Amino acid sequence: MPNTYTLIASNTVGSGGAASVTFSSIPATYTDLLLNISARSDQSGVNRSFKVQPNATDITAKRLGAEQSPMITYSDSGISLYLPGTGATASTFGNTYTYISNYASSTTYKSLSADSVNENNGTDSGLMLLAGLYSSNTAITSLVCTINAGNFVQYSTFYLYGIKNS
Amino acid sequence: MAAGSTYTPIATQTLGSAAASVTFSSISGAYTDLVLVTNMAIATVNGSIYIRFNGDSGNNYSYTNLYGDGSTVGSVRGTNANKTYISWYVSRNTALEAVSITNIMNYSNATTYKSFLSRGNRASASNSPGTEAIVGMWRNTAAITSFVITADSGNISTGSTFTLYGIAAA
Numbered sequence: 519m520p521n522t523y524t525l526i527a528s529n530t531v532g533s534g535g536a537a538s539v540t541f542s543s544i545p546a547t548y549t550d551l552l553l554n555i556s557a558r559s560d561q562s563g564v565n566r567s568f569k570v571q572p573n574a575t576d577i578t579a580k581r582l583g584a585e586q587s588p589m590i591t592y593s594d595s596g597i598s599l600y601l602p603g604t605g606a607t608a609s610t611f612g613n614t615y616t617y618i619s620n621y622a623s624s625t626t627y628k629s630l631s632a633d634s635v636n637e638n639n640g641t642d643s644g645l646m647l648l649a650g651l652y653s654s655n656t657a658i659t660s661l662v663c664t665i666n667a668g669n670f671v672q673y674s675t676f677y678l679y680g681i682k683n684s
Numbered sequence: 685m686a687a688g689s690t691y692t693p694i695a696t697q698t699l700g701s702a703a704a705s706v707t708f709s710s711i712s713g714a715y716t717d718l719v720l721v722t723n724m725a726i727a728t729v730n731g732s733i734y735i736r737f738n739g740d741s742g743n744n745y746s747y748t749n750l751y752g753d754g755s756t757v758g759s760v761r762g763t764n765a766n767k768t769y770i771s772w773y774v775s776r777n778t779a780l781e782a783v784s785i786t787n788i789m790n791y792s793n794a795t796t797y798k799s800f801l802s803r804g805n806r807a808s809a810s811n812s813p814g815t816e817a818i819v820g821m822w823r824n825t826a827a828i829t830s831f832v833i834t835a836d837s838g839n840i841s842t843g844s845t846f847t848l849y850g851i852a853a854a
Contacts (some may be wrong), residue, residue: 522849523691548848550721580807580814582752591814593754619723619783620845627724630784631805631815645751649805649815651781683696683721683847 522682529676535560535669539676542660546622548680553661554658555614557601557674563666564605564642564682566596568665570616570650572628583646598666599634600644611674612636612644621658628652694718696847702727702839706846709830712745713792715850718828719771720786725779728838737798737822737831741766743824756817768820770833771804780830780843782806784798791828810844812841 526548529539544551551581559566565585571577579637583590583600602610614634621628630650638642652658697706711718724733736745749760760772771784786802802818816846822828833846837840 522693527758563690573695577741579808580752580754580805582750582757582815582817589752589757590751591754591757593813617783626843627808629781629805629807630781630787631802631803647803647815647817649783649807651807653697681691681849683693683845683849 524538524680526678526680529672531672535671536666537669538662539670540660540662541678544659544661544678545655545680547682548622549620549683550643550681551618551621551658552662552679552681553616553618554677554679555616555663555675556611557614558611558671559601559603559665560669560671561603562605563603564638565636565644566601566603566666567665567672568601569597569599569667570632571662571664572618572652573654573656573660574662575652575654577630577650577652579648579650581646583644585644594633597648597650599648600630600634600636602638606636607638607640610638613662618658624655624657626659627654629682690739690834690852692852694848694850696845699840699842699844702842704839705832705834706840706851707830707832711829711848713827716790716853717793717851718788718791719783719849719851720788721847721849722784723780724782725841725844726838727729727841732769732836733771733833734769734836735820735833736767737824737828737832738826739832740822741828745821747789747818747820749818751814751816768822769818770802770820772816773837779808780841781808788828794827795825797825798828806822810843820838831845
């Protein structure tokens with residue numbers, strides 16, 4: 519059976535935390551990339567944010583989110599995805615699923631689909647659906663996950679998979 | 685997961701020329717769920733992408749769509765429809781920048797209606813960009829063995845890609 523869903527690399531944040539996590543030298547041998555993140559911030563508040571940058575570049579985005587009500591939508595760059603801060607229930611980590619289609623193309627811009635959630639059984643939580651665009655024909659060879667302030671806490675995990683269509 | 689053993693590409697299609705529809709047929713019942721990944725464009729700004737299963741064009745479909753485009757949040761719903769959508773809002777652009785991921789659960793059982801969850805995305809600035817989530821249902825208990833993806837208006841553009849994966853529980 520073909521090896522079509524392959525772990526490329528992973529990173530688990532150690533004691534002391536990390537302000538960013540980088541995946542570099544991503545091979546071009548896959549069709550799509552999938553980045554799964556479980557993370558928490560060491561900063562105050564319930565809903566904190568971080569961003570994912572292909573090739574260390576901010577992407578443009580359309581976002582649809584819900585924290586309580588009403589729903590909100592944004593048009594921005596340097597996208598913000600959710601993760602819980604220290605105001606969230608202890609031991610809760612937010613989950614983010616990012617799918618990057620056709621990432622190795624040298625002829626098209628790259629589109630991203632991301633779902634980011636932060637549920638903590640409290641009065642506030644967050645859910646974000648995101649469309650992103652890396653406006654470059656350059657193949658994506660690195661991904662940088664950067665927290666907007668402070669650090670990702672210990673035990674935050676980042677898993678990068680490659681998916682092949684043949 | 686054991687790499688490669690439970691996530692298998694069933695078929696992939698890249699359009700060499702513009703086409704009104706794309707068909708996946710003779711889908712094996714050997715998997716638990718299906719995942720359809722598309723990277724596409726439609727040559728008209730008024731197009732959406734719909735899906736029909738097993739050739740059924742009767743009024744046996746329903747859907748609910750939730751979308752945001754940076755300024756407006758909206759929802760669209762249809763019942764007793766003759767089709768359901770995998771990308772209702774964000775496929776309307778000529779650039780190959782619309783990505784959708786559709787999860788079709790428990791597609792091969794012969795006892796329940798079939799439902800799916802689709803996520804559509806296009807972040808480019810012109811012509812209805814946005815992000816969306818769609819739940820769709822086909823009110824039929826037959827196992828899904830084929831489906832057709834069609835543009836509501838105009839053709840699906842050259843270079844659009846469609847890949848169907850099968851996920852096996854074991």
